[in-house]
Amino acid sequence: MEVPVHFVGKLWSFISFLPFFFLLFILGLVKAAIIGPVAAGIIVIGNLSVIAGLWIAHFIWTYYCVAKSKRLGLVLKILVLLLLPLPLVLWPVLGVVGSVLGGIGYGFFAPLLATFEAVGENITDKFYHCFVDGSWSTIKGSFVVVQDLTDFCFHSYFSFMDELIEQIPADEKPLDIELLKLPASLLVSLIGVPVDVPLITMVAIWKSPYMLFRGWKRLFEDLIGREGPFLETVCVPFAGLAIILWPLAVVGAVVASFISSFFLGLYSGAIAYQEDSIHLGLAFIISVVSLFDEYVNELLYLRVGSCFPRPIYRRNMSPRPEGKKYGNNEKNDLENGGEGSYKSKLVSQRSRTWKQAIQRYKPIQVWGWLFKSCEINGRIFLRDGLIDVKDIEECLIKGNCKKLGIKLPAWSVMECLLASAKSNSSGLVISDDVELTKANGPRDKVFEWFIGPLLVMKEQLKNLQLEANEEMSLRYVFMKSRNDTPWEWDDTEFPSGDHVRRAQLQAIFRRLQGLVASMSRIPTFRRRFKNLVKVLYIEAVQAAASDSHIGGILNPGKGASSVIGSKDRRDGETMDRGRNYTCDNGSYGIMGV
Numbered sequence: 001m002e003v004p005v006h007f008v009g010k011l012w013s014f015i016s017f018l019p020f021f022f023l024l025f026i027l028g029l030v031k032a033a034i035i036g037p038v039a040a041g042i043i044v045i046g047n048l049s050v051i052a053g054l055w056i057a058h059f060i061w062t063y064y065c066v067a068k069s070k071r072l073g074l075v076l077k078i079l080v081l082l083l084l085p086l087p088l089v090l091w092p093v094l095g096v097v098g099s100v101l102g103g104i105g106y107g108f109f110a111p112l113l114a115t116f117e118a119v120g121e122n123i124t125d126k127f128y129h130c131f132v133d134g135s136w137s138t139i140k141g142s143f144v145v146v147q148d149l150t151d152f153c154f155h156s157y158f159s160f161m162d163e164l165i166e167q168i169p170a171d172e173k174p175l176d177i178e179l180l181k182l183p184a185s186l187l188v189s190l191i192g193v194p195v196d197v198p199l200i201t202m203v204a205i206w207k208s209p210y211m212l213f214r215g216w217k218r219l220f221e222d223l224i225g226r227e228g229p230f231l232e233t234v235c236v237p238f239a240g241l242a243i244i245l246w247p248l249a250v251v252g253a254v255v256a257s258f259i260s261s262f263f264l265g266l267y268s269g270a271i272a273y274q275e276d277s278i279h280l281g282l283a284f285i286i287s288v289v290s291l292f293d294e295y296v297n298e299l300l301y302l303r304v305g306s307c308f309p310r311p312i313y314r315r316n317m318s319p320r321p322e323g324k325k326y327g328n329n330e331k332n333d334l335e336n337g338g339e340g341s342y343k344s345k346l347v348s349q350r351s352r353t354w355k356q357a358i359q360r361y362k363p364i365q366v367w368g369w370l371f372k373s374c375e376i377n378g379r380i381f382l383r384d385g386l387i388d389v390k391d392i393e394e395c396l397i398k399g400n401c402k403k404l405g406i407k408l409p410a411w412s413v414m415e416c417l418l419a420s421a422k423s424n425s426s427g428l429v430i431s432d433d434v435e436l437t438k439a440n441g442p443r444d445k446v447f448e449w450f451i452g453p454l455l456v457m458k459e460q461l462k463n464l465q466l467e468a469n470e471e472m473s474l475r476y477v478f479m480k481s482r483n484d485t486p487w488e489w490d491d492t493e494f495p496s497g498d499h500v501r502r503a504q505l506q507a508i509f510r511r512l513q514g515l516v517a518s519m520s521r522i523p524t525f526r527r528r529f530k531n532l533v534k535v536l537y538i539e540a541v542q543a544a545a546s547d548s549h550i551g552g553i554l555n556p557g558k559g560a561s562s563v564i565g566s567k568d569r570r571d572g573e574t575m576d577r578g579r580n581y582t583c584d585n586g587s588y589g590i591m592g593v
Contacts, residue, residue, distance in 0.1 A: 020119075024116055027130060032107070035111045037107065038107070039106060040107040040142075043145050044103045050150050068165050070167060110137075114134025115133065144527070148524060149523070151527060152523045156521040156522070178273075184272050192265035193265035194265075200292050275314065277315075374408050377412050378532070378533075387403070387404060389540055395530075409520075411475060417458045450515065473495065486506065
């Protein structure tokens with residue numbers, strides 16, 4: 001590690017900053033002592049009120065939906081009904097523990113961290129912000145936490161239950177358990193736990209000294225080079241504390257390995273059940289130790305592979321090439337067709353150094369772009385009469401946001417897919433200077449779950465090679481049709497009469513709406529979308545009042561073209577599809593997250 005040229009100056013800057021750090025730390029502790037109990041009290045009381053108030057309704061409705069569901073077979077349904085009391089009784093207990101711990105943690109650390117953030121480089125009037133930041137914002141954040149839990153309990157839960165009792169297609173079989181396979185599965189699980197738990201724990205303990213010294217080595221290199229957590233002067237003391245507490249992180253990793261070994265051992269029973277083979281279940285018991293060892297080696301930058309044997313535990317796994325020893329063949333584990341999702345959790349596909357060199361976008365940036373695009377498209381839909389004030393009022397007052405809350409975000413994403421398909425992008429083109437891919441996207445499992453299907457739909461749109469007139473009419477048929485059958489578009493202006501082509505587009509529409517429906521169950525999405533709808537409603541009403549004042553006629557039932565004033569008309573004229581829109585916080589493209 002090369003010492004920077006100005007290392008002495010930076011060292012002196014750090015030493016001279018220490019008195020200010022301790023003063024800020026004391027100030028942050030004082031703010032945390034005052035604000036923390038208030039914020040924690042709001043979170044604990046609010047969450048417990050929501051959980052306790054809805055617990056009986058959740059209990060009864062869960063049993064009703066499971067008993068009525070056609071998606072579950074008879075055996076699985078009986079098993080679920082017998083086991084349901086356990087999670088339903090534990091839910092209030094876990095809610096109490098999580099609210100108390102989360103409230104204390106948020107109430108303490110939010111004011112403390114906000115105090116240090118107030119002395120950042122781009123902050124003006126630092127003295128004022130040191131005292132103010134993290135006070136009222138922490139209290140408001142506490143109410144947001146309660147609101148998100150309320151949205152989950154009121155909206156997301158009942159949305160999941162409604163999906164559970166929906167009718168299934170005639171060609172879809174209910175999910176059930178085959179009783180004849182259960183004895184073999186239970187036998188393998190009983191063998192897997194006592195074998196995998198000690199072996200995986202021994203591997204974790206054996207590799208813990210490597211993790212300790214390699215972690216210290218990396219932290220000291222960052223300290224000398226002023227990189228990573230030591231890049232900002234404000235963060236240096238906390239990063240130094242990380243060096244001191246790094247052994248605790250190593251102990252935590254060993255404990256986490258011990259706990260996860262139970263689940264890995266139990267999963268061997270699932271392998272035996274899925275493959276209907278005791279032999280393959282026993283093979284997984286041995287293979288999972290090798291998988292874990294290889295994952296740890298990759299994490300600690302040790303040699304590739306594992307010295308433990310790895311027998312084939314799936315019928316569709318490619319056989320190991322001859323002449324290759326266990327653990328020395330890097331591609332051996334990647335040839336597992338049936339364990340792709342499981343493998344991705346254990347094997348890193350790219351160099352971590354290469355990942356760190358790429359600037360990754362944060363989930364909050366992705367949400368911001370998406371809702372900005374929804375706001376822009378909402379104005380356009382109001383102008384063109386695709387939605388009206390009645391739709392907005394129905395969403396705000398009655399809570400029925402099925403049309404507005406699904407189709408508006410879905411079309412915003414659809415525009416992004418169309419632009420990405422035309423540009424031959426490997427990811428999603430959000431604007432001229434932003435391209436979202438798996439490499440620079442947020443390291444978030446929820447994000448990965450969403451972007452995968454979107455990339456598939458983008459390739460499908462690219463293969464369709466839509467003409468300009470087809471693309472221009474998609475917005476109308478998307479918003480005005482249910483898109484269930486190709487014949488729905490016969491009375492529309494869609495230029496192509498090819499029913500196969502129509503069915504392919506409608507399949508993309510339905511899948512996209514299903515994806516957005518799942519996304520809408522996230523409490524953060526619901527809260528931000530309601531704020532967006534309020535903005536659209538206020539602008540529409542103000543514009544209508546302005547038009548009425550100068551002689552215009554307010555007629556909400558006729559659509560947005562009679563409601564949106566001249567300002568929104570000018571906005572709409574400049575917001576043609578495919579352009580980038582410059583807003584207060586940057587340039588937003590078609591998707592807008």
